[in-house]
Amino acid sequence: MADQxxxxxxxxxxxxxxxxxGIEAMFFAYRGFTADPDRILEGMDYGRAHHRAVHFIHRSPGTTVSNLLTILGVTKQSLNRVLRTLIEEGLVEARVGRRDKRERHLHLTAKGQELERMLSDxxxxxxxxAYRxxxxQAVAGFRQVLEAMMDPELRRQYQGLKESGA
Amino acid sequence: MADQxxxxxxxxxxxxxxxxxGIEAMFFAYRGFTADPDRILEGMDYGRAHHRAVHFIHRSPGTTVSNLLTILGVTKQSLNRVLRTLIEEGLVEARVGRRDKRERHLHLTAKGQELERMLSDxxxxxxxxAYRxxxxQAVAGFRQVLEAMMDPELRRQYQGLKESGA
DNA sequence: AAGTTACGTCAGCCTTGTTGACTTTCCAAG
DNA sequence: CTTGGAAAGTCAACAAGGCTGACGTAACTT
Structure with missing residues (x-):
């Protein structure tokens, strides 16, 4: 119970x-983390926001718009701008819900999957x-600290993604 | 040497x-990482860019503009916009270099230190x-993985900041 | 004296976030 | 069956913070 x-x-x-x-490590590491996809995206008509959308649609095929809204934490107007171009350019398909026809279930097209693969590769x-x-041992610690840094709400989102893996 | x-x-x-x-953990954790300062900053005239400038000026008092430019990885026009408001509002002082009068050495004023403390607290x-x-053990791993994720150039910047610790 | 460096600044553009207001569609409960 | 509210989409306007390009000035370097 002593102070020391x-x-x-x-x-x-x-x-x-x-x-x-630790704070500075997060700052510099995040720069590295986004650098490669950013490099690929530049020149295309897409940006980091498109990457995020494509990632999570790949991750949870058939997810709805409001689902995606929650995960990405942006406004629907912001997401919609991104989603619209992805749909127009044939990377994403929005299927009207079978049960609830108001919902749009989002899927990557072949072309969308191709981009997703480039970025995630x-x-x-x-x-x-970095892991290697x-x-x-370090990777386990890395994951533990990151999880502990998340807002509880986001942590639940994160853990809810399939294949939680111990 | 086998594949498995x-x-x-x-x-x-x-x-x-x-x-x-791991990728998703970085994404969600970074949101948490920036959430508190963002909350404090909103309502003030400042944003995340100001936070970063203030952080690194605090960290390396007397640093020059071009030094800061390298660390932050933005253009001088972008940094200048931020720096100008910080100087105008009396958070940052730019002293003309003694040896080289072209350089501006940046320091936080008392007011600047006050904001820095709020944000970094x-x-x-x-x-x-999160560390606790x-x-x-986990913290050590966390730091190792983050360092390994950085671009080599940025890793050197990072390691060059005083009190490298281990 | 000429060239280079450090800094500042004007102008304009892009991406990605925000609010606010409004419509359409559709499910579900009274 | 009507009606309330949720889900989705859209228009408009705006802000932060990136970017490029073009210049200007002072000061150091050769």
Whole structure:
């Protein structure tokens, strides 16, 4: 219960300096994280917002617009602009719901899947390299800390995506 | 050298599914990461870009404009817009260089430090909670993976920031 | 004296986010 | 069967924060 080493554990990893380094690590790593897809997208008519939509439609085929809205955390006007171009250009198909005809169920077309694969190949290549360099133990820690950083609401969204994997 | 379990190690953490979960974890965690400062900033005249500038000026007092440019990875026009308002509103002071009078050395004023503290307190509180929940082992892994994800150029920038820690 | 560097600035554009207002469609409950 | 509200789409306007290109000035370097 003492102020120092409260549970006999070394708490040096909770110093402000360590926390600041963690913050900066997130900042720089996120830049790397988005760099490859951004590079691929530039020149095409699409951007990061399209990538996100395509990713989650791939991830949960048949998802509805409002589902996607919740996951992406943007307004429907914002999402709609993105979705409209994806549909117009034949990357995404919006099927009217069978049960509830107000809903649109979103699917990637062959062309959409092709783009998704290009983007996620690039992004996974970087993740794979990082994972491999750091090792399984580090990867487990990485995932734990990231999960703990999420808002509870988002954490549930995240965990709800199929194949939660331990 | 076989295709399966190449080094006798368990490589299940490198499956596409695991990599995708990692990608999604980054996405959702980054939202949490920026949420608190964003909340504080909204309503003020500032945004995320101002936060970043203030953070790195605090971190490296006396840094020059072009230094900051490199770290933030934006154009000088973009940074200038942000820096101008920070200087006008008395959060940042730009001192003409003693040795090289072309350079401007950036410092936070008392008012600037006050904002920096508000923002970083909020952001560190979340990091601290996440670190505490995950434990020191996990934190080490977290940092390792993030470093491995950075572009080499950015990794050097990151490591160059004082108090590298381990 | 000439060239280069650091910084600032004007103008204009793009992407991606926001509000607010309104319509259409459709399910479900009274 | 009507009606209330949810789901989706759309128009308009705006803001933040990126970008490019073109210039200007002061100061350092060769």
């Amino acid at each position: 080493t409260p549970s006999g554990e070394n708490l040096l990893f909770l110093t402000d300096e360590q926390l600041r380094k 690039a992004q996974r290549a970087r993740m794979r390299a 360099a750091a090792g399984p | 379990t190449p080094s006798g190690e368990n490589l299940l953490f490198l499956t596409d599914e695991q990599l995708r979960k 909020a952001q560190r509180a979340r990091m601290r909670a 929940a995950a434990g020191p």
